[in-house]
Amino acid sequence: xxxxxxxxxxxxxxxxxxxxxxxxxxxxxxxxxxxxxxxxxxxxxxxxxxxxxxxxxxxxxxxxxxxxxxxxxxxxxxxxxxxxxxxxxxxxxxxxxxxxxxxxxxxxxxxxxxxxxxxxxxxxxxxxxxxxxxxxxxxxxxxxxxxxxxxxxxxxxxxxxxxxxxxxxxxxxxxxxxxxxxxxxxxxxxxxxxxxxxxxxxxxxxxxxxxxxxxxxxxxxxxxxxxxxxxxxxxxxxxxxxxxxxxxxxxxxxxxxxxxxxxxxxxxxxxxxxxxxxxxxxxxxxxxxxxxxxxxxxxxxxx
Numbered sequence: 001x002x003x004x005x006x007x008x009x010x011x012x013x014x015x016x017x018x019x020x021x022x023x024x025x026x027x028x029x030x031x032x033x034x035x036x037x038x039x040x041x042x043x044x045x046x047x048x049x050x051x052x053x054x055x056x057x058x059x060x061x062x063x064x065x066x067x068x069x070x071x072x073x074x075x076x077x078x079x080x081x082x083x084x085x086x087x088x089x090x091x092x093x094x095x096x097x098x099x100x101x102x103x104x105x106x107x108x109x110x111x112x113x114x115x116x117x118x119x120x121x122x123x124x125x126x127x128x129x130x131x132x133x134x135x136x137x138x139x140x141x142x143x144x145x146x147x148x149x150x151x152x153x154x155x156x157x158x159x160x161x162x163x164x165x166x167x168x169x170x171x172x173x174x175x176x177x178x179x180x181x182x183x184x185x186x187x188x189x190x191x192x193x194x195x196x197x198x199x200x201x202x203x204x205x206x207x208x209x210x211x212x213x214x215x216x217x218x219x220x221x222x223x224x225x226x227x228x229x230x231x232x233x234x235x236x237x238x239x240x241x242x243x244x245x246x247x248x249x250x251x252x253x254x255x256x257x258x259x260x261x262x263x264x265x266x267x268x269x270x271x272x273x274x275x276x277x278x279x280x281x282x283x284x285x286x287x288x289x290x291x292x293x294x295x296x297x298x299x300x301x302x303x
Contacts, residue, residue, distance in 0.1 A: 004031070008215035009191040014198050018211070025210035034161040037212045038109060038137065041159050044261025045110035050271060052255035057089055057116065059256040063242060067155060067294045068092040070238050071183050074298050077101040080149035083173065085138050085166075086156025090117030090131075096152070097130055105148075107136040108156070139165040146175045155294070158185035158213050167228040174301045180230060185215040186237060186293030193254035193282075193290050200281035202274060205266045212261065221297040230299030240292040247282035250290055 004022045006015055025031040047053050068091045078100040084093040087106035094117075096104055106117045114133050121131050136142055138153070138160050151170045160166040170180055194213075216224075218235045225233045244250040255275070263271050281287075 006214075007217065007220070008185075008187040008189065008194075010195050010198075014195050017203075018198065021206065021208065022210050024208040028208050030208055031210040037161045037210070040264045041212050041259075041261050042109045043264065044259035045108075046112040047259070049263035049266075050255065050260045050275065052252070053112070053259040055252070055256045056113075056259075059253050061089070061091065063240075063253075063257075063292060064088065064091050064155065065095070066240070067183065067238070067292065068095050070236070070294065071152070071154060071181050071296050072096060072099060074236060074296060075150065075152075075179050075181050077150055081147075082150035082152055083107060083141075083143070083148045085136070085141070085151065085153040085170065086159070087117055088113050088154065088156065090120050092152055092154045093117070093131060094120060094124055094126070096150075097124075097126055101150075103129070104131045105134060106131065107134045107138075107141075109135065109137060111135055139169060141169045141173050143173045145172055147173045149175055149178050150181070151178065152181045152183075154183040155185065157183060158189070158215060161212065163214075163216075163224060164227070167224055171228045171230065171301060176301055177303045178301050180225070180297070180299045180301070182221065182225065182297040182299075184221050184295045184297065185213070186239070186295045187215050187217060188239060188291045188293035189215050190254065190258075190290055190292075192287050193250065196281050196285055196287050197254070197278050200274075200278040201262075202266070202270070202277075205270075205274075206262065209262070209265050215293070216295060218295055221295055225297050225299045229302070231302050233297060233299040235298070236296045238292070238294045238296075240294075242290050242292060244288050244290070247285070247287050248279060250288050251279045251282040254290060 077096045083105040087108045093104040
């Protein structure tokens, strides 16, 4: 899991560029600075670098909810106390409450996303007896051992720098006999958008920078969960080809769902210019399709 090399789908020239950059990041020590990685992602999802995240639910909720429904179909949450780690705007947690969960804790590294989740919970008329919120680091959960019947993490897993530590923490806070549902990004996830964005970026701004996103295969997720101690591990994979009306719509979707956190490496005065370059690249290449590739791992903590 500590491989330097990109495991997802990209065009060959872009994959070579990303992997060369990852080697430079390793040699310079940038890839070992996990706190800095987490801080960039956190600030990105708080709108520190661009304001695209303010359209997160407007542009992405349909797609995020589709993945959440698929994820929850694999577990029984009735009367269970659960935690949603990397909750975003609370999509999974609110669906779980609708399906009869006793209580949900929404946890995310971004205060902005938590505030959006709070507002949605108020609109759905769930009070603090059914849902609560906590700003947290997935690799160091602020809960006692055996605190929850169910642990869920959705499409935030690929942004955790130390995935082994995060899964270990999930195992720790789960009660014996409890269930885990781990949603991860598969090898093809958003590959068209990532490939186009990297082509458009001014490479001087990101030289020696390890992107904080790592897709995984089903075998890798299976092994990761087994190594953490989970039993009865199995995975499902869902691939959706999302076709947008125009390349601009596809670009705006990707900017909102990703928050453009890597813009932390671009001078503030150049960020709007870089985004316009990216949008033109989407248009020039005719990128209207963006693939959702979702891998869901399920397991049980031994009694």
